Amino acid sequence: QQQVKQSPQSLIVQKGGIPIINCAYENTAFDYFPWYQQFPGKGPALLIAIRPDVSEKKEGRFTISFNKSAKQFSLHIMDSQPGDSATYFCAAPGRRALTFGSGTRLQVQP
């Protein structure tokens, strides 16, 4: 079964900082790696996903970097804002469906 290891478990940064969240996966049939963002009391929502044929994708302040040989991918949040405070999940396609990482609770202090 697909395993996705996510770190760190929690992260506190100052406004304007660049939090980085890392994920490592085992094996996957498809290079498809989405990140989901979850606010308290809400379900996770797709934030950004990387296409299988690129090593980096940027959407606004959010960037995914993908290292296929190392089987790792990471999320960077540029110029972080208090409104970015949420839990972030990486995911990878497993045999059955998406397998989610354990989540990173990000707190951006004003």
Next chain:
Amino acid sequence: DAGVIQSPRHEVTEMGQEVTLRCKPISGHDYLFWYRQTMMRGLELLIYFNNNVPIDDSGMPEDRFSAKMPNASFSTLKIQPSEPRDSAVYFCASALRKQGADRSYNSPLHFGNGTRLTVT
């Protein structure tokens, strides 16, 4: 679109009682997933349906758990009898395509806001 709708938002019940969680997926989505979220185990896939048919229920923890999808617009997750260890947030999600299929980056999971279940 109203998104995925789950009910109730909160459920508090006593051990041994039957609990039924409900979900209305986004219209037109062929896949429906039930996930459970806990601090210890994170987001776990319980079961998923394709075109109302259960495809994989290997994540269902015990026979006490059952799920149905009688039509394209409704699904239930039932726990009978409930136990304190079932306390968690249960999410329903729907998608146009199976996650992990080719080009599935075009088919994100749409989650409901969950049902927080507390079994005392």
